[in-house]
Amino acid sequence: MAQRWLQLQVNGRLHTLAAHGRALLLDVLRDGLQLTGTKQGCDGGECGACTVLVDGEPRLACITLAASIEGRAVETIESLATQGRLSALQRAFHEKLGAQCGFCTPGMVMAAEALLRRVPQPSEAQIRDALAGNLCRCTGYVKIVESVQAAAGAAQERLP
Amino acid sequence: MKSRHAPAPRDPAPPTHSIGLPRPLVDGLDKVSGRALYTADLPFAGALVGRIGRSTVAHGLIRRIDATRALALPGVRAVITGADFSAPYGVIPIAENEWPLARERVRYRGEPLFAVAADDARTAQAALAAVEVEIDPLPAYFDTESARSPDALQLHDDKPGNLERRVEQDFGDVEAGFAAADLVLERNYDCAEVAHGQIELNATVAQWDAEREQLTVHSVTQVPYYLHLMLAQTLGLDGAAVRVVKPFVGGGFGHRVEPLNFEMVTAALARAAGGTVKLELTREETFLTHRGRPATQTRLKIGLKTNGEITAVDAEVVQRGGAYAGYGLVTILYAGALLHALYRVGAVRYRGYRVYTNLPPCGAMRGHGAVNVRFAFESLLDEMAGQLGLDPFALRRANLITPPYRTLNDLQVNSYGLPQCLDAVEKASGWHERRGRLPQTPGLRRGLGMACSHYVSGSAKPVHWSGEPHAVVLLKLDFDGGITLLTGAADIGQGSSTLLTQVVAEVLLLPMPRIRVVATDSALTPKDNGSYSSRVSFMVGNAALRAAEALKRVLVEAAARRLEVAADEIEWLGESCAVAGSDRRLLFADVVQAALVDTGTLTVKGTWSTPPETQGGKFRGAAVGSTAGFSYSAQVVEVEVEEDTGAVRVLQVWSAHDCGRALNPLAVQGQVQGAVWMGLGQALGEETQYHEGLPLRANFIDYRIPTSVESPPIAVTLVESIDPLGPFGAKEASEGGLHSVPPALAAALHDATGLRLHALPITPDRVLEALQQRQRDERLAAARAQRAALAAAAAASSSGG
Numbered sequence: 001m002a003q004r005w006l007q008l009q010v011n012g013r014l015h016t017l018a019a020h021g022r023a024l025l026l027d028v029l030r031d032g033l034q035l036t037g038t039k040q041g042c043d044g045g046e047c048g049a050c051t052v053l054v055d056g057e058p059r060l061a062c063i064t065l066a067a068s069i070e071g072r073a074v075e076t077i078e079s080l081a082t083q084g085r086l087s088a089l090q091r092a093f094h095e096k097l098g099a100q101c102g103f104c105t106p107g108m109v110m111a112a113e114a115l116l117r118r119v120p121q122p123s124e125a126q127i128r129d130a131l132a133g134n135l136c137r138c139t140g141y142v143k144i145v146e147s148v149q150a151a152a153g154a155a156q157e158r159l160p
Numbered sequence: 161m162k163s164r165h166a167p168a169p170r171d172p173a174p175p176t177h178s179i180g181l182p183r184p185l186v187d188g189l190d191k192v193s194g195r196a197l198y199t200a201d202l203p204f205a206g207a208l209v210g211r212i213g214r215s216t217v218a219h220g221l222i223r224r225i226d227a228t229r230a231l232a233l234p235g236v237r238a239v240i241t242g243a244d245f246s247a248p249y250g251v252i253p254i255a256e257n258e259w260p261l262a263r264e265r266v267r268y269r270g271e272p273l274f275a276v277a278a279d280d281a282r283t284a285q286a287a288l289a290a291v292e293v294e295i296d297p298l299p300a301y302f303d304t305e306s307a308r309s310p311d312a313l314q315l316h317d318d319k320p321g322n323l324e325r326r327v328e329q330d331f332g333d334v335e336a337g338f339a340a341a342d343l344v345l346e347r348n349y350d351c352a353e354v355a356h357g358q359i360e361l362n363a364t365v366a367q368w369d370a371e372r373e374q375l376t377v378h379s380v381t382q383v384p385y386y387l388h389l390m391l392a393q394t395l396g397l398d399g400a401a402v403r404v405v406k407p408f409v410g411g412g413f414g415h416r417v418e419p420l421n422f423e424m425v426t427a428a429l430a431r432a433a434g435g436t437v438k439l440e441l442t443r444e445e446t447f448l449t450h451r452g453r454p455a456t457q458t459r460l461k462i463g464l465k466t467n468g469e470i471t472a473v474d475a476e477v478v479q480r481g482g483a484y485a486g487y488g489l490v491t492i493l494y495a496g497a498l499l500h501a502l503y504r505v506g507a508v509r510y511r512g513y514r515v516y517t518n519l520p521p522c523g524a525m526r527g528h529g530a531v532n533v534r535f536a537f538e539s540l541l542d543e544m545a546g547q548l549g550l551d552p553f554a555l556r557r558a559n560l561i562t563p564p565y566r567t568l569n570d571l572q573v574n575s576y577g578l579p580q581c582l583d584a585v586e587k588a589s590g591w592h593e594r595r596g597r598l599p600q601t602p603g604l605r606r607g608l609g610m611a612c613s614h615y616v617s618g619s620a621k622p623v624h625w626s627g628e629p630h631a632v633v634l635l636k637l638d639f640d641g642g643i644t645l646l647t648g649a650a651d652i653g654q655g656s657s658t659l660l661t662q663v664v665a666e667v668l669l670l671p672m673p674r675i676r677v678v679a680t681d682s683a684l685t686p687k688d689n690g691s692y693s694s695r696v697s698f699m700v701g702n703a704a705l706r707a708a709e710a711l712k713r714v715l716v717e718a719a720a721r722r723l724e725v726a727a728d729e730i731e732w733l734g735e736s737c738a739v740a741g742s743d744r745r746l747l748f749a750d751v752v753q754a755a756l757v758d759t760g761t762l763t764v765k766g767t768w769s770t771p772p773e774t775q776g777g778k779f780r781g782a783a784v785g786s787t788a789g790f791s792y793s794a795q796v797v798e799v800e801v802e803e804d805t806g807a808v809r810v811l812q813v814w815s816a817h818d819c820g821r822a823l824n825p826l827a828v829q830g831q832v833q834g835a836v837w838m839g840l841g842q843a844l845g846e847e848t849q850y851h852e853g854l855p856l857r858a859n860f861i862d863y864r865i866p867t868s869v870e871s872p873p874i875a876v877t878l879v880e881s882i883d884p885l886g887p888f889g890a891k892e893a894s895e896g897g898l899h900s901v902p903p904a905l906a907a908a909l910h911d912a913t914g915l916r917l918h919a920l921p922i923t924p925d926r927v928l929e930a931l932q933q934r935q936r937d938e939r940l941a942a943a944r945a946q947r948a949a950l951a952a953a954a955a956a957s958s959s960g961g
Contacts, residue, residue: 030201034203035194036194036200036201037193037194038194039198039359039410041359041360041361041410041443042860043442043444043859046443046859046860046861047359047860049359076194077193078193078194080193086189086193090193094184094185094189094192095184096826097185097188097827099185099188099192100653100655100834101358101359101360101411101653102187102190102191102192102410102653103359103360103410103411104410105191106194109192128868128869128871131867132868132869135359135867136868137356137413138653139834140834140837140838140871140874141837141868141871142837142873145868
């Protein structure tokens with residue numbers, strides 16, 4: 001199949017790589033850029049494990065053509081830490097046990113990240129709505145919701 | 161009854177340092193940062209791509225598999241069939257009747273037939289299509305009735321009537337028990353088949369070293385040891401030529417307890433291709449691999465005294481097992497064994513039938529074997545409590561056990577926190593104040609329901625009875641002052657590596673970061689029986705406790721030598737130690753240095769085995785259900801039912817779980833919440849479905865696990881009964897809460913609407929149908945009453961006139 005050059009801005013870095021026109025963003029991230037933090041848990045658009053941010057909005061990388069997001073900013077789980085230090089949201093998922101097996105966690109954290117950027121102090125219902133496309137089989141979502149609330153609370157405390 | 165089997169309490173030091181404190185997972189940082197490598201993430205550049213070709217026929221004789229055209233495609237490196245394996249496999253040594261790729265006969269639609277390895281995914285896919293397959297169809301059976309009919313073809317030659325296992329157990333005089341009862345009720349219950357639905361897709365990477373004839377396999381397993389055994393067996397290799405590594409695993413729930421066909425297929429492909437093969441299953445294939453909870457029909461009869469005392473139980477259970485044995489005989493035994501040990505019961509008759517059908521094989525799933533029967537049992541108790549005018553809590557309290565207690569079927573109960581669980585959820589839910597007084601709005605009915613359950617902390621007899629200890633943990637201490645904990649226990653997200661670290665840190669009074677866990681690499685770590693039946697906290701925790709105590713003895717003796725005092729004069733403080741009553745002390749680094757003199761790197765071992773009195777009775781099948789410690793659980797569920805649609809919404813669950821001692825309250829809460837929630841999923845909507853063997857719901861759109869929006873708050877109370885055999889008194893925490901959720905939900909539905917549903921899942925269409933049927937019945941009754949009244953009036957007027 002014919003390949004073409006693709007320019008992708010991922011986690012603040014510009015990557016030029018060869019890919020065929022039907023390449024999915026998920027495969028380009030995982031196989032092309034070795035960013036394996038983004039997971040595949042289904043056959044397309046069912047589970048949310050592959051959630052990344054495109055221009056700040058949550059997108060399912062497994063049903064997104066890589067070519068369709070040229071020139072747009074992609075963020076994956078690997079982008080959240082700063083110099084190896086966790087973001088507030090990651091820290092909350094760690095400390096509140098928002099992650100058990102951890103497989104849904106990257107997608108879950110990215111979906112929550114998009115929410116907190118849009119709504120810094122979400123209600124429980126807003127959190128549950130924002131995560132409704134991300135399946136978790138371990139937690140019953142209880143500690144995931146608490147993790148997002150804790151991260152929002154920590155951000156609130158930092159405000160002057 | 162008092163038992164002579166009471167084990168001596170262990171009297172652990174009161175935990176102060178690490179145990180009992182909420183700790184994040186030791187590998188949590190890797191998970192939230194995206195660094196954690198699961199099998200599909202492993203960087204094996206240049207690995208060949210494996211794919212499996214599957215049967216499109218549910219039952220048939222394989223006439224021909226011709227790979228000539230596939231092998232001619234450029235980039236195709238290997239095609240294998242069942243002929244490439246040396247032996248069949250199975251998780252239970254007496255029931256190994258499955259081949260990684262079918263030989264001679266296929267028994268379910270989607271069964272692996274052949275596999276290919278190719279340079280890339282597209283070539284592999286093309287190769288699958290190029291393999292020619294001819295199968296002569298045979299009659300196929302998709303339900304237990306047709307499979308058991310006298311003229312049905314046998315799926316397996318050694319199993320007449322397609323009965324994989326028939327269980328007949330009688331304990332006590334059941335007929336006398338029913339005769340002594342004031343109320344006897346019998347009902348039939350139906351539970352649909354459900355699947356684990358772990359979010360990580362199945363995947364395996366196999367490396368074949370052709371020169372050395374050695375195999376290394378990375379896979380998604382919960383039990384690397386079983387996989388190791390079956391890789392060697394099916395590939396005809398010496399065990400020492402096999403290395404099995406478990407990377408991060410994205411959930412198990414029982415799906416990955418058995419060695420699975422794709423794991424052995426990947427290994428055989430790697431050998432055939434002479435290299436490294438990565439095989440990733442799709443979600444559809446992951447569902448097809450199955451091993452889920454079987455569809456179960458239960459006929460249950462219970463006798464009660466007016467005070468609620470259970471005089472007799474008569475249960476008949478039929479499980480639709482699927483095409484191969486898997487764990488089946490254990491599942492059908494669990495269903496009977498765990499009729500006991502939750503309550504005192506007068507007498508029990510159990511008949512169990514595990515039936516082969518032409519569907520993907522069932523296996524072990526969270527709460528193995530006991531969930532569907534518990535649904536029946538608790539549902540019937542709820543109904544009978546209503547008929548006797550007893551509060552459901554009072555009925556349970558009429559049947560409590562006093563530990564130590566020996567059940568009728570020889571199970572040993574050493575600790576029993578059910579009374580405290582009942583108290584906790586009764587109070588937390590406001591049961592007496594709120595039940596019957598919930599705010600009701602037009603079209604919306606609210607109700608409360610409760611139920612109880614229990615589960616084992618590991619099977620007291622392992623599947624492979626080798627005479628080895630149940631668990632072995634090694635601790636390695638070296639010049640750097642770091643302690644490496646070597647364990648075969650598979651952390652599948654439940655946090656086993658964390659709690660083992662906590663146990664060692666607690667005994668040695670050391671900070672957790674001083675302890676590193678190296679787990680589940682057969683080249684490095686001791687064998688472990690694996691992460692199933694909730695055995696790890698109890699058994700491996702006990703082994704870790706003993707290993708830490710052994711290391712502490714060595715360190716104390718070294719300190720005593722260095723300080724030239726007797727060992728019993730040393731006061732151990734963790735990061736330092738002192739001569740008691742003096743200011744003479746040594747830092748940990750100095751103690752380590754002293755301990756390594758003349759011997760160098762230290763390795764100590766801790767082992768643990770279940771005491772014989774916990775290993776069950778002598779009758780056939782007695783090992784199943786036996787355990788060194790039962791957990792106990794009680795739930796209250798509050799629901800809201802929409803009368804126009806039949807939709808059931810769970811508003812809140814109050815759960816109490818007797819985990820013995822919460823080694824890590826944060827992790828234990830997380831396990832209990834997960835178990836409760838999985839029970840809600842089964843109760844509300846989860847169901848695999850097949851049409852002529854074709855799976856209809858092999859994806860997460862049609863197989864609906866609850867989302868965050870449909871999931872309620874789950875408030876957990878941890879009850880600590882301090883088990884005499886558990887490490888620091890701990891017992892299991894991640895399964896026993898599940899069983900009681902579906903019946904508590906069904907009871908809440910009855911409280912809300914007056915409807916008794918006897919089938920799972922309780923879907924909106926079932927609820928709506930039941931509501932409409934009741935309306936039809938009421939209208940019919942009213943019309944009949946009216947007609948009768950008119951007729952009576954007419955008769956009265958004619959006779960009077």
